[in-house]
Amino acid sequence: LKLFGLSGAYGLLYLVCLHYLFFDRKAVSNALAYIKRRFPGSSRFKSFFRVYRLFVSQGKQLIDRFVIVSGSGIFEIELKGAEKLNALLSRQGQGFVLLTAHFGNWQAALTTLKKMGKPVYLVMRPEDNAAVKESLNIDAQDECIRVISPEGFLGGVVEAMNVIKQGSIVSIMGDRKYGFEGIDISFLNDKAYFPLGPFSIAASSNCPVVVLLSAKLPGRRYIVDVSHILYPRYQGAKDKREQLRGYIQEFADVLDKYTAEYPYQCFLFHDVWKKE
DSSP: OTTTHHHHHHHHHHHHHHHHHHHOHHHHHHHHHHHHHHSTTOOHHHHHHHHHHHHHHHHHHHHHHHHHHTTOOOSEEEEETHHHHHHHHTSTTOOEEEEEOSBSOHHHHHGGGGGSSSOEEEESOGGGGHHHHHHTTTTOTTOSEEEEOTTSGGGGHHHHHHHHHTTOEEEEESSSOTTSOEEEEEETTEEEEEESHHHHHHHHHTOOEEEEEEEEETTTEEEEEEEEEEOOOOOTTSOHHHHHHHHHHHHHHHHHHHHHHOTTOBOOOSOTTSOO
């Protein structure tokens, strides 16, 4: 970046990603789990080429993340659904679940949270992604982003519910289980397994779920979409798992539409269609 700028840094990716394509079998296998469902009927050669495109796309967004969090300001970030989000933020004592996913540049999208004026708690094990913790300056004394470890009491659920009741925001990944119990739903026309945890926390806390997605656009532009807001609720004594299934399916449908529009910005790299 210092020597050749953004375009030069992008250029190096094409060689680096060839290395991963040929030698990182696990990454390729996990990427193919998505590619084969997003592009059914593709030949073996075309599927591997699509995996390569996916690797390059992710590499570009990792470079962008570094640039964005360094504060250079060369990217234009558009916030879609700002009015809905501001309406929630204006409610005194109203906390909510911010549901993220491995789609687009979610780490860069989180930098927008610093403008919300509320503490944000990420449910994550810091050691799982030290780069995210460092780049977002998590847990720094003057920052509003903190971490709730899922290895804590009851998987961090009690702590998450407590901070929501205090009016804070709890950010959780909604497309991988990370220790939460899973439930089967339909994603990309196949049975997949998404976590119950984020929706269970929201339903028990009587708070909304704001879906946070981002996408890289042509030029130096990003869109951060917070227009999808869900309201999981328990009704009566019915099976709570089944009551949440519809909300989780709605979230999966949002991701399905996202992959149709931005097919090379799904960075799951995990076979969510495989029951663990």
